[in-house]
Each structure stands twice: as C-alpha cells, then as structure tokens.
Amino acid sequence: MKEALKILIAGAISESAPDFKGNILVEIPEKKENGDYATNVAFILSKIVHRPPQEIAENLAVELVKQKSSDFFKIEAKNGFINFFLSEEHLYIELSEILKKKKKYGCASNPSSLKLRRTNEIHLDFISANPTGPLTMGNGRGGFYGDALANILETRGNKVFREYYVNDRGEQILTLGRSVKLAQGGSSISQTIPANASSVSEIDEENLYKGEYINKLAEKIGKKLNESEAGQKAAALILKTYIKPALKKSGIKFDAWFSEKSLYPSSPRLRRASKYEEIMRELMEKDLIYEKDGATWFKTTQFGDSEDRVLIKKTGDETYFMSDILYHFDKIKTRKFSKAIDIWGADHHGYAPRLIAALKALDIPEDKLEIITMQLVRLIKNGKEFKISKRAGNFITLEELINEVGLDAARFFFLLYSPNTHMDFDIALAKERSQKNPVYYVQYAHARITSILQKAHPTGGHPKGEKFKLLKEKEELNLIKKLAEFPEILNDISKNYEVHRLPRYAMELAGEFHNFYEKHRVINEDKNLTAARLSLIAATKIILANALGLLGISAPDKM
RNA sequence: GCGCCUGUAGUGAAACGGAUAUCACGACUGCCUUCGAAGCAGUUAAUGGAGGUUCGAAUCCUCCCGGGCGCACCA
Numbered sequence: 214m215k216e217a218l219k220i221l222i223a224g225a226i227s228e229s230a231p232d233f234k235g236n237i238l239v240e241i242p243e244k245k246e247n248g249d250y251a252t253n254v255a256f257i258l259s260k261i262v263h264r265p266p267q268e269i270a271e272n273l274a275v276e277l278v279k280q281k282s283s284d285f286f287k288i289e290a291k292n293g294f295i296n297f298f299l300s301e302e303h304l305y306i307e308l309s310e311i312l313k314k315k316k317k318y319g320c321a322s323n324p325s326s327l328k329l330r331r332t333n334e335i336h337l338d339f340i341s342a343n344p345t346g347p348l349t350m351g352n353g354r355g356g357f358y359g360d361a362l363a364n365i366l367e368t369r370g371n372k373v374f375r376e377y378y379v380n381d382r383g384e385q386i387l388t389l390g391r392s393v394k395l396a397q398g399g400s401s402i403s404q405t406i407p408a409n410a411s412s413v414s415e416i417d418e419e420n421l422y423k424g425e426y427i428n429k430l431a432e433k434i435g436k437k438l439n440e441s442e443a444g445q446k447a448a449a450l451i452l453k454t455y456i457k458p459a460l461k462k463s464g465i466k467f468d469a470w471f472s473e474k475s476l477y478p479s480s481p482r483l484r485r486a487s488k489y490e491e492i493m494r495e496l497m498e499k500d501l502i503y504e505k506d507g508a509t510w511f512k513t514t515q516f517g518d519s520e521d522r523v524l525i526k527k528t529g530d531e532t533y534f535m536s537d538i539l540y541h542f543d544k545i546k547t548r549k550f551s552k553a554i555d556i557w558g559a560d561h562h563g564y565a566p567r568l569i570a571a572l573k574a575l576d577i578p579e580d581k582l583e584i585i586t587m588q589l590v591r592l593i594k595n596g597k598e599f600k601i602s603k604r605a606g607n608f609i610t611l612e613e614l615i616n617e618v619g620l621d622a623a624r625f626f627f628l629l630y631s632p633n634t635h636m637d638f639d640i641a642l643a644k645e646r647s648q649k650n651p652v653y654y655v656q657y658a659h660a661r662i663t664s665i666l667q668k669a670h671p672t673g674g675h676p677k678g679e680k681f682k683l684l685k686e687k688e689e690l691n692l693i694k695k696l697a698e699f700p701e702i703l704n705d706i707s708k709n710y711e712v713h714r715l716p717r718y719a720m721e722l723a724g725e726f727h728n729f730y731e732k733h734r735v736i737n738e739d740k741n742l743t744a745a746r747l748s749l750i751a752a753t754k755i756i757l758a759n760a761l762g763l764l765g766i767s768a769p770d771k772m
Numbered sequence: 773g774c775g776c777c778u779g780u781a782g783u784g785a786a787a788c789g790g791a792u793a794u795c796a797c798g799a800c801u802g803c804c805u806u807c808g809a810a811g812c813a814g815u816u817a818a819u820g821g822a823g824g825u826u827c828g829a830a831u832c833c834u835c836c837c838g839g840g841c842g843c844a845c846c847a
Contacts, residue, residue, distance in 0.1 A: 238788075238789095238790090240788070240790080242790090242791070243787085243791080243792085243793080243794075244791070244792075247791065251790090251791085253789090253790060253791095253828095256790080256827065256828080259827075260827090265827090266827070291791085292790095292791060293790095293791090293827080293828095294790080294791070343847065345847095380847060383846075383847070384845095384846050384847075385846060385847060388846085420846095506845080507845090508845050509845095510845095519774085519775080519843080520843095522845095523844085523845045524845095525845085526845040527845060528845075530845085532844095532845065532846090532847095533846070533847050534847095536847095537847095558841090559776080559777065559840080559841055559842080560841055560842065560847095561841095561842085561847075562775090562776050562777080562841075562842065563775070563776070563841085563842040563843055564842085564847085565776090566775090586776080586777080586841095588777065588778080588840075588841080589840070589841065591840075629785080629786095629796090630784090630785065630786095631785090631786085633777060633778075634777095634778085634784095634785070635777075635778060635839080635840055635841090636784090636785095637784085646784095646797075648810085649796080649797060649810090650796095651795085651796060651797095653810055654796090654810070654811085656810085657808080657810050657811075658811090660808075660810090661807090661808055661810095661811085664807075664808055665807050665808085668807055669807080705788080708788095709788075711788095713785095713786085714786090717786070717795075720795075720796080721795085724795090727811055727812065728812075730807085730808095730811080730812085731803095731811075731812045731813080732812090734806075734807065735807055736806095736807050737807090771808095772808095772810075
C-alpha cells in the first residue's frame, strides 16, 4: 500500500510541481485520528513553490480525491500533512488475500527463472566464530539475527546463501593446539613454545585457552601430535562437537561451511590456479604492494584506511587480512553473489576500513558488500560485569542460555533489540524474567485463536463465502489494518535490516487481537457475523504464525 | 589521543527529520456464572547538559559530561 500510495502522490505532484524530484515519504501516523497513512510532501514542496504547506496540502488533497481510489474513504489536509484513511472495502480485500494466500501473504513473488534467481542471490556470512571454543550467547545474538534476517530477505524473492566462515588456520589455531598440549601435561609449556618465540606474551599462559572444554579435548587428542596438528584436530572437534550441535539446538541453519584453509591450496599446481596469485599480481601491477621489515604490505591508505596493512608476515604466513581479501573476492567475483552481507561483532568493527579499502583496490563496487556490526552483549553476574573471554574460560555458552531460558524466549529476547543496542545480560535475571518474556504474549494470542477456531469447528475448517461487510467495529477494522501492515514491515526490514521491528510488530498484532477479543465475541448468535469473525481470527493466526516462523520461534496451539 | 557505537519514565528498550515521544517490566486501581485472566481497561513517570540548523529535532551539526568496543606481522 505504501508503495502504491507513493505512486499516487507522485502523480498528483507532477500536476502542480513537475520538477519535484525528492523522495516521497509515506508513514503510518502515531495517532489514528491522523489517518492510516500520511505524507509530508507539502512541507518539502513549500520550499520549492514558496507557498504555505497547508495550502499545498489542500490542493494536493483535492487532486488526490479526484483520482477516486477505492482504497480510501477520506483524504484530508491537516496541519500541512496529507492524511489518508483506508476504506473498509480495501480492508476486506486484504483480509481475503490473507486467507487465500495464507503463508504466502506478504511475500514477493519468487522469480521463477534460474537466471533471475541467480541475480538475486545474497551471500550472508554470520556468526563465523573461531573454532577455538563453544559458541557463546553473544554469538547467539548475531546468529539469531542472521537467521531471521535471511528468512525475511527470502520473503522478498531473494535467495539467501548462509555461510559460516571457519577460521581454521593461523595463530589462534596454534594457540589452541598449545592450550591442548598444556592440558595434556606430559610436555611442559617451555618445551612446546617455538624456538623463535620473540616475545614474552607468546609464551604467556594468560593467552592460552582455558575452560573445561580444553581438558575434554586434551583427552580425545593424541599426545603424539605436535602443536599445529593438535590445534587442527581440536578445531575440527570443536566444530563438530560444540558448534554444530549448538546451532542445531538454536535452530540456526547454514547452507555451507567455508574453510579458511581452503583458500590456500596445498599443492603448488592448485595454488598456481588459485585466485591468490591472480590477486597478488593485480595488486603488484597497480603498485599497491611493498616490502618492509621482511613483511609484505598493502597500501590500503590509498583507499581510505588509516594505515597500510600486512598481507604476508615476515614468517611467510599470510595474515587474516589476506584470507579475508581472498574470501570476499571468492564470494563476489568467483561465486558471483549479487551481494555479500557480513554480520560482525562490534569488537571487529575497526577492521572494516581495510577490507573495504581492499575491495575498492580490486575494483569491486562498494555496494557489493554490506557489513552489519552487532554491539556486544555484556555479561552481568551478581550485579557486576563479568568479562567474557574464551581464553579465560569466562563465558555463558549458547547452549547454556537456551537450557536456562528456553529457545523461544532467548530468540525473542535478542531479536527485540536493534543491532546498535549495547546489551547487558544477567542470566539469573533472564531466568527469573523469562516467564514475563513478551514472546509468550504473542504465542498466547496464537494459542487463544487456535482454541476458539477449534471450539467453533472441532473438525477443522470454517465456512466459505464470509460476509466481511459485517466487520464494522473499530477493533475489527484496526485488527485488519494491523494485519495488512505485515508485508510493509517485511519490505522495510529487507531494506534497512532492522530485524527488531518484526518481533515488535508481532507484539502489536497480538495486542490488537486481544483488544478485539475482549470487546467482541467471536462465536455468537449471528451465524454470518460468527463466520466473518472466525475468518478474521483465522487470518490473524496465519500472520502471527508467519511472523513467529520468520523469527524462528514456535507458534503453539496450546500452552 | 584517534575511530565506531551509545546516553529516552524506577528498570530494559522503540520512534525512516514530522503531529499530543511508544512498548514491556515494576508500582498503584479496577475487570473472570459466556469463545483460554500467560488477558483487558486505567493511573504513575522520561529525551545527559549548552548552543546551532530547520516550518518542525530524541533524531542532523558544534562543544561539554558519561558508558561500551576497537586502534597487532591475533582473528
């Protein structure tokens, strides 16, 4: 509706101010007396045509009324705004659409041809936590967000490829191996440090991974392996026995697991064929690479980064930055995704400029990569901050979180807040309050509807050919309006990634339903009215279940 | 020091530059002989501070005060 309205307004404007090119803003006013939709174009136009906003609004309103759209019963100019009031006719059409399309309501039609699908394929990289320990509840926040965002993007006709990037090489895998060796005892730490260890911190026990899981891994891993081998083995085990099961339990789905190691083929022949050489050659040709202190540097400052970055360390090993260039090149150029969306923890945000710089250097258009940063979840215990650190073994795992508060409550809780929100999380408080989690409010509405539908028609189904015109009450119309907002919410989220608007919408919808329920009986003496109201709540049930489903939350029939 | 994020009722949070700042929890009043009271109706209470831009600022700009994160040849 919003989009249709924008076109309608644009048409009316072109009459009076043909050179207007600005964006037309259509919003849903907070106060119902200001209409179902409103636009502020008159304020914008007033600057161009130098007339008072209210006068322009009045003229436009007259123009709009002339269009005789059956969707509105009233279009008025008020305080410079133009307010639109939806007609009941329009609402009844929406209602029957919901009942007809069911789960498909609000979904953009899927491009049917393969070619089209391909151009709409989005790559989503999320969680991608290092395989050096179990997933934490902080990883869960990003995980739930990514999962729900993918679901929502898919309703707009995009195909979303969900990938977990596994950092299975590099320094932290060595550290992991070292941690395991230490836990195994036998060889002392001093024997396992590399001969060329240059700084004290490299052998500092503080930097090793701790926690019970290290001891468990130590038992499973052969003592004969060296640090590097033990690290590799441990990472693989962590992925298999901690990360994947936790994701399964969380209902977070992935299409693929991308190994960082695979970016560096071991055989020289494969390596020659890989993009590694191609990219290095390109950068060299562009004179963007130089040697300093025995390392190979990338002139990222030429593309807006604050300093140049190392690609190959003096040890000859590639940095994580090198891997990330290869990985993003692979996603965008080799696999040709139309867009890559990365969801990062805020602790990595400082890394973004160099990656953006690198892609720019490789002539990859800026809009191909979008980085969403999730602010961190601070852990509070007994009123004090509890520093989360995998290395120190201080963390609450995703599995623990789900066991304590339940999956539905955990998902709803995290999804309710914008990625920019810094969250403090007290597990004791969360457990105590989980009973009050608004997710139950939404689920309760769903269960209540199911119960009524069952009572009316124990065998299932309900009569066709409802007389929607009988739905005249304010609460009934408000409920339909809220239902009709659903596609717009999905549309907005697919553009601005504000996933938190969906759980909030679900709460509002449940609220409109409860409101209606309190004032009007669904099952009553009037057979036709009963049928119409049953249809109304059946439609509500569809949207509630759909919204919850996109969030990865169950819609129970009983609770 | 520099960069990113952030400061809204007692608490946790919403609000694409729009109209009387919204929701939940808490506290206080009411509402179950009729479809599920995990509900409904009502009361309470808020934009860190000072300037500026704008017809209009929680939102944009400047400064000040607070909080989180980052500033590696770790990821």
